[in-house]
Amino acid sequence: MVLLDFSMTPLGKGESVSPYVARCMEVVVASGLDYRLHAMGTTLEGELEEVLAVVRRCFEVLQTDCNRISCSIKIDYRKGPAGRLRSKVEKVQNLVNQPLKTSEAG
Numbered sequence: 001m002v003l004l005d006f007s008m009t010p011l012g013k014g015e016s017v018s019p020y021v022a023r024c025m026e027v028v029v030a031s032g033l034d035y036r037l038h039a040m041g042t043t044l045e046g047e048l049e050e051v052l053a054v055v056r057r058c059f060e061v062l063q064t065d066c067n068r069i070s071c072s073i074k075i076d077y078r079k080g081p082a083g084r085l086r087s088k089v090e091k092v093q094n095l096v097n098q099p100l101k102t103s104e105a106g
Helices: 018-031 048-063 082-095
Strands: 003-010 034-038 043-046 069-077
Touching: 003 048, 003 082, 018 034, 018 043, 018 048, 018 082, 034 082, 043 048, 043 082, 048 069
Parallel strands: none
Antiparallel strands: 003 043, 003 069, 034 043
């Protein structure tokens, strides 16, 4: 199972890129994969081929009217079942022994 964190930004489209992020999020939601949107990007959980396909589709959606796109990707693979998107955060919260501000908590 893979966690893939990515941030995709069109360049030359002004200061706020939230409309472009929203277009990518429509792709993410339609994928059916578990995900977390956070202030600096989105984390997906799934098989490598699945998460890369989502990133590719986001690129294709933006490419229609963006002449330049910057994308950062970070991948964490670990053999085993799904659920790490949540369990990694819960483990740290348990070690700190107090609630932490996460994308889960809002």
